[in-house]
Amino acid sequence: MSKKPISFGKIKFSLPTTTSTAEQNEEANTSGFGTFGRTPIQEQTKDIDEIAEDLESQHVQEVMGIKNFGKKAKNFDIEEMMMRARQAAQEAAKKKAVEDEEKAKEIIENSSAKDDDDDDEDLIGPPLPPGLVEEDEDIIGPPVPEALKKADDKTKGEDSYDELSGSDDEDDAGPEKKIPNSHEVQMLHGSKAVVALAVDPSGARLATGSIDYDVSFWDFAGMDASMRSFRTLQPCENHPIKCLQYSATGDAILVVSGAAQAKVLDRDGFESLECVKGDQYITDMAKTKGHTASLNSGCWHPHIREEFMTCAQDATLRLWLTDNPRHHKAVIKPRQQGGLKTNPTACTFSRDGNTVACGCFDGSIQMWDHRKSFVNTSQVIRSAHQKQTEITSVVYSYLGNNLASRSNDDTLKLWDLRATKQPLNVFDNLFSRYEQTDCGFSPDDAMVFTGESLQKGQDVGRLLFYNTKTFKKVTQIEVSKSHVIKAVWHAKLNQIFVGCGNGVVKCYYDQKKSLRGAKLCIVKTHRKKQSSDVVSSQQIITPHALPLFRQEKLRTNKKKMEKDRLDPIKSRRPDLPITSGQGGRVAASGSTLSSFVIRNLGLSKRVDDDQDPREAILKFAKDAEENPFWVAPAYKKTQPKPIFQGDDDDGPSDAKKQKT
Incomplete structure (x- = not known):
């Protein structure tokens, strides 16, 4: 009998007793903290399971006549498969390296032989340098896994990102290579300063506004190399245009002028709506329906x-x-430090539309949450710029973390919206004369740009670009011999549009990096329309046409006009005056009253208008005296016989006749 060992947890103590060798081996295996690796018990259980499976399959075969239900799932050794794949890859890499080395040697030998034979003969493709062949001899595995292997090797200390992805030429040269300014196109708006500039989201049209009250529309798809606008209008009569902007869909354009009423035009420049004007006699601006000032x-x-x-x-x-448009949706009233009202000079939305920001005349930048009521501000930068100077532009970055503000205090400031107590940087000595001088971010937020007005002694207006990380000036573009007021960098076209103080609008683009826009216009040539004074109808000449239908060929316009002059219908000749009574208008029905009466009564078939009417009546006097029919028979019995004085009778002289 063996005594029970004393154990505490996994720690066991066996008393010295006489036991068999099997029991000693079992105690040795079970005592202590265990063993590493597979235990003999697991191997035995594995053998027992295999025997049990074989017996079960034999039993199923005896009873049902089949061995098993379906195939048994295969077991894969992943480590062994990885080892085989690694060996195959190494062999393939070595084989490829040897082939590349042989090809490189052949190319070098052929190129050297050709150079010796004829130095003027050109090579097809550059020869591989000898250093590349020596490096290929040491490579184990394909190139990309080798680069990954170098990235994981910490002892070499190399940048794996540059090896895998490679660095572009633009990044190596600096951010100034990203500015599309290799080519430029000039468009003439007018003679006054262009203070408003807008490009629709698709980049198909450009709208420019000036202080000369005009708004011009430019269609890049329809313009030719002459770069002329297709429509110019004055939407706000005698008010200067201050701001233009296309809607998010590009089907409407907002026109802000010096008037108190903003207008919205459609894509072709026709007015869609006009905001209502408020009552200027109401003190509380929240009680009136619209703006009351400029x-x-x-x-x-x-x-x-x-x-x-x-x-x-x-x-x-x-x-x-x-x-x-007859009533505003909401009213926001910015306030100064002491609570007095202040005029907002520039306004904008954030890129996500959740924030409304404005720059005020007191030098502050105030922001409100668009999703809440506009009673309290969500963020205020009180001393953003100098007081009593207009903040001409407030722009959010594309990522929404930074804010750029431009002011007439000759500064451009860059702000971090997460910490607004101090600006990130102040770019000074930027003179500005206009209230519409703006600023903007590049599409990748790597640069901020603004225009500069001319000072005394300066000749060229500049467009300046600054790095938003290092705050250093990247480059400058000399635009024109006038002020640079507006600048828009369109992200979709990758083109920069600049409005100047002399009425010129310039477009900067890159032949390779820019898309559509002004590139569509410069390739089109202007064709002058051929205008003809006389439009001649096409004549069809037939050899057997009758003279009635034949058209006369008039070689000159003079002969045609002379012939038309003789035609009373084409020349619209008036009626000729009556001369003798025959052939005129009145002579057709009788030039005298008697001829007219006789002709209308039908008493005479032909009337001689030349005879004397007295002679025509006295012609019947003898016949009437001899054979009276109407008057004489009626008064024959009652009337005395008339006695007529003869010519020879001497009678009393006329009293009225003067005596001689």
């Missing part, structure tokens, strides 16, 4: 296609809906 700026909501915003000199911002 507008300063305006913009569309980036996502809500029917909503837009305007700001004016009545110290309010107003949100509008195109469905109801």
